[in-house]
Amino acid sequence: QVQLVESGGGLVQAGGSLRLSCAASGRTFSDYDMAWFRQAPGKEREFVAAISWRGDDTNYAAAVKGRFTISRDNAKNSGYLQMNSLKPEDTAVYYCAATIVEETTDPAHYAYWGQGTQVTVSS
Secondary structure, three states: OEEEEEEOOEEEEOOOOEEEEEEEEEOOHHHOEEEEEEEOOOOOOEEEEEEOOOOOOEEEOOOOOOOEEEEEEHHHOEEEEEEOOOOHHHOEEEEEEEEOOOOOOOHHHOOEEOOOEEEEEEO
């Protein structure tokens, strides 16, 4: 198993930036693809971005493409989500997740989840 802990959320004004981190422990982090999902109040959890286990392939939701960047450092057992040009509609709890299934955006394929970190973007 792998345990995931997110950090870096907070309150930011529209147009600002935040960098989320995901610290992994347990099994070898590089065994897993990882992704970020988010869930706003009253809405379903949605895919944000994913990165392959080697870090050489990424995928983004249309809503964040060009503004968010996913990355990872397997030597540090960590993943990241750099969020720029934030909008009020980006307000949500953000979760990192890990999977052995390659190149998937389906949350049902992700067996391991962090507890989430709140991101609030004010207008």
